[in-house]
Amino acid sequence: MRTSVKILDAYIIKKFLSTFFFALGLIILIAIVFDISEKIDDFLEKKAPLESIIFDYYLNFIPYFANLFSPLFIFISVIFFTSKMASQTEIVAILSSGISFRRLLAPYMVVAAIIASLSFFLNGWVIPHSNETRLAFENTYIKNPYVLKTRNIHRQINPGQFIYFESYNTLDDIGYRFSYEKFDNGKLLYKMNAERLVWDTVKTVWRAETFTIREIDGMKEKLRIGVALDTTFSFYPEEFNRRENNIQTMDMNELETYIQDKKMRGAEGLQFDEVEKYRRSSFPFATFILTIIGVSLSSRKVRGGIGLQIGAGILLSFTYIMFMQVSTTFATNGNFPAIIAVWIPNIVYALVAVILMRNAPK
Structure with a gap:
């Protein structure tokens, strides 16, 4: 029994990771093609070197874009391969063998923990420094000189x-x-x-x-x-001379120092900085919530097939992202505390995840 469970864990982890990286890689490739078609005139007009386009811009664009959309594609990946397993009656067979739904969730949560930890590290320390190179390229070859x-x-x-x-x-x-x-x-x-x-x-x-x-x-x-x-x-x-997006080039330590310095100076625009600070921790946490919701939604076999489940999953994920945008607007344009505004979507959808998990097939 224990051996079969380990095989099942390895099977789910392999399916999860392969589907996630395939979907993410595909969308990154499409995004790069569209981005090149949009910016090709700027590259030619300002004579951007090919080496800089590849290594300074797109090599740093990929981790930024991948991390930005990773929760969405985690959700889509979970929905896709789990609903496929359910349609082939694999989920029913697993649960009928005595494995509980919570135990079924374990390999999913292992992958979610790995991706969330990686996302937090990238968000806090790697991507800010890669953004520095990417934004410097944009300011030189794409955007007009910054005059304020x-x-x-x-x-x-x-x-x-x-x-x-x-x-x-x-x-x-x-x-x-x-x-x-x-x-x-x-x-x-x-x-x-x-x-x-x-x-x-x-x-x-x-x-x-x-x-x-x-x-x-x-x-x-x-x-x-x-x-x-x-x-x-x-x-x-x-x-x-700082643009609003300059906080994207600061790692977590630099951002905290910057916020404390602005507080001391009584500077304006502190809400934007605090939203960025709390967003970097709340964003990876969404990985766990979307994984639970995805498994709970797609583990039941339905007559409409996997298309219906994928459609419902995408709709739910987009409402989640829209909720995140709306809540942060309250923090940046009002007097709403940044930490509450940023974390409210996670709290609400965590409750949704608990409800769906309780109603999932046992």
């Missing part, structure tokens, strides 16, 4: 230290109508105003132009006026 003219920037750069720009041009790294204030226990100690703050790429310092400085010490105040002054601050041009 931000207005009314307020930031805390250190405890008690605040900066303000009326506007900032990322192309030239020049800020206009700049002010810097330093407080101690709510009392203003130092204030600088400058018509322009320019980043000196040679000296790697900021140059304040047409500036005034006020230094306050109790009842005493010093005033200094000048044309130009080289100085340093606890912020750099890169902080204003």
Whole structure:
């Protein structure tokens, strides 16, 4: 009996992995063909080297795309080969031999655990660094030069230290109508105003132009006026040049440091960063939920054949993905906590998985 169970486990694991990697490989190949047809004009127009297209872009595009759609194709793979087993009465024979449905789930969960662990590692540490190369290629050969003219920037750069720009041009790294204030226990100690703050790429310092400085010490105040002054601050041009997708290039450790730094500075847009942080852990967890739902749905033999089960499975998986998108929108555009918004789809569909598992054939 034990030997036959081990053979069954190996059979299911082999079927699961082979179906999953075949389906994923096929869709990646199709996606690359469509992507090339869409971007071929950009490659030719900007004379992108073939070596860079292959190794810098597509070699890093594959893990990103594969990980992005892995839960969906895990679900489709489970539905496909399990419903095929059910239609051939293999599931009925397995359950009739005394093997429980939960025991039948064991090899599925082993594969789900392997893929989820791999997905978590890729999401947290491998893909962010591959994204750095991929996005650098896109910014060079596909997208237009990134120019951002931000207005009314307020930031805390250190405890008690605040900066303000009326506007900032990322192309030239020049800020206009700049002010810097330093407080101690709510009392203003130092204030600088400058018509322009320019980043000196040679000296790697900021140059304040047409500036005034006020230094306050109790009842005493010093005033200094000048044309130009080289100085340093606890912020750099890169902080204003970041695109929204730059957090995709940070691994989990870098992202956590970045979020804590933004919290300290009182910077805006923290919701997007926190959604990305929690999404990296919730996304792999979806593998377990979709696997249980897939087995529970497809283990029963139905008259409509496997097409009906695959169709129902795809519909359910797309509603899951849509639910994930809608819930994260609440976090990014509202005051909904990011961790709750990101994990709500998993919680809801985990309950669905439990209900389906209880109603699965015994």
